[in-house]
Amino acid sequence: MNKKYISEFIGSFFLVATVIGSGIMAVNMADGNNAVALLGNTIATGAILFVLIKMFGPISGAHFNPAVSMVFFLREEIDFKNLLTYIVYQMAGGILAVITIHYIFEIAIFQVSTNIRGEMPLLISEIIATTGLILTILFVRKNDEASVATAVALFITAGYWFTSSTSFANPMVTISRIFTDTFTGIAPASIPYFLGGQMIAIFIADFVYKRFE
Numbered sequence: 001m002n003k004k005y006i007s008e009f010i011g012s013f014f015l016v017a018t019v020i021g022s023g024i025m026a027v028n029m030a031d032g033n034n035a036v037a038l039l040g041n042t043i044a045t046g047a048i049l050f051v052l053i054k055m056f057g058p059i060s061g062a063h064f065n066p067a068v069s070m071v072f073f074l075r076e077e078i079d080f081k082n083l084l085t086y087i088v089y090q091m092a093g094g095i096l097a098v099i100t101i102h103y104i105f106e107i108a109i110f111q112v113s114t115n116i117r118g119e120m121p122l123l124i125s126e127i128i129a130t131t132g133l134i135l136t137i138l139f140v141r142k143n144d145e146a147s148v149a150t151a152v153a154l155f156i157t158a159g160y161w162f163t164s165s166t167s168f169a170n171p172m173v174t175i176s177r178i179f180t181d182t183f184t185g186i187a188p189a190s191i192p193y194f195l196g197g198q199m200i201a202i203f204i205a206d207f208v209y210k211r212f213e
Contacts, residue, residue, distance in 0.1 A: 004082075005089045007060035011052045012093030013100075015064050016176045018048040021101045023183035037183060038160065046157035053149035062149075064090060065170040067198050071134050074206050087172070094176035102180065113178055113185030117165065119193050125165035126197025127204065132159065133169045134205035139212075171198050 019041070026040035053062040061078075063069045066087045073083040102109045133155055140151040159167025168174045168186075174194045177186045186194065 002085075004060040005085055007056040008063060008086050009089040009093040011056050011060070011062060011064040012090040012172055013097045014048055014052055015045075016094040016097035016173055017101050018044050019173060020098060020177070020180050020182060020184050021105070024101070024105050024107075027183045038166070041184065042157055042160040045160070046153040049156055050149045050153035053152060057148065060086075064093075064172070066090060066172050067130055067170060067202050068134065068137060070202050071138070071206055074202070090172040091175065094172045095179065098176050098179045107182070111179060111181040111185075113181045113187045115181070115185045115190075116187040117190040117194075119190070122165045122190065123193040123197040123200075125163045126168060126194050127201045129159050129163045129165060129167035129169040130198045130201030131205045131208070133167075134201065135209060138205070138209045165194065165197075168194055169198065169201075171195055174198065 022044035023037070023041045026037035030037040030040065052064065056062040061068075061072065063072070063086060069078065069083055069086045069090075072078045073080065078086070099109055102111065133152065136151050136155045137148060140148050156167055156169070159169065168177075174186065174191065177184055178188055178191060179185075
């Protein structure tokens with residue numbers, strides 16, 4: 001198998017595993033304090049993003065995110081076949097992570113979230129979060145490529161706290177989180193607003209970045 005695709009699978013697995021697993025661990029240890037739980041979830045997610053991008057950036061570009069892959073497709077840096085294959089491997093890694101994390105924390109393997117996160121305000125929040133993430137990747141890659149991992153990790157760490165949606169900014173992570181009824185889950189009813197915002201953000205970010213080229 002192509003090393004790029006395996007990299008996307010592994011990276012997506014560890015990203016989702018960290019998001020969900022750290023959420024479960026944080027709730028277990030926070031004694032009902034949601035701010036402390038969110039802080040634990042935030043630190044773990046930012047940390048793993050830095051590590052994964054450093055690991056796999058030179059191999060696959062370290063997308064782990066269909067929105068990022070789509071932007072690079074629009075920029076003609078990957079072709080349509082690679083776009084679809086990246087997304088398939090990303091989704092497979094994310095779903096396997098959900099199942100694995102549920103197993104190791106000894107909770108029900110198959111779940112559907114009941115956590116309704118909101119509607120239109122969340123769509124706007126995800127537009128902001130995803131646009132910011134993509135612009136971070138594009139601009140930092142252009143100006144200081146060695147700092148992309150740091151920049152992405154810091155943006156998502158900040159995004160957890162300055163956006164009402166806690167900055168999902170990733171369709172693969174969003175869909176994976178449907179299948180966990182834990183701290184980081186998202187109910188199917190909220191999915192259209194999150195995915196809609198993320199899809200809109202792809203084109204906004206691409207349009208803005210092109211103004212600077």
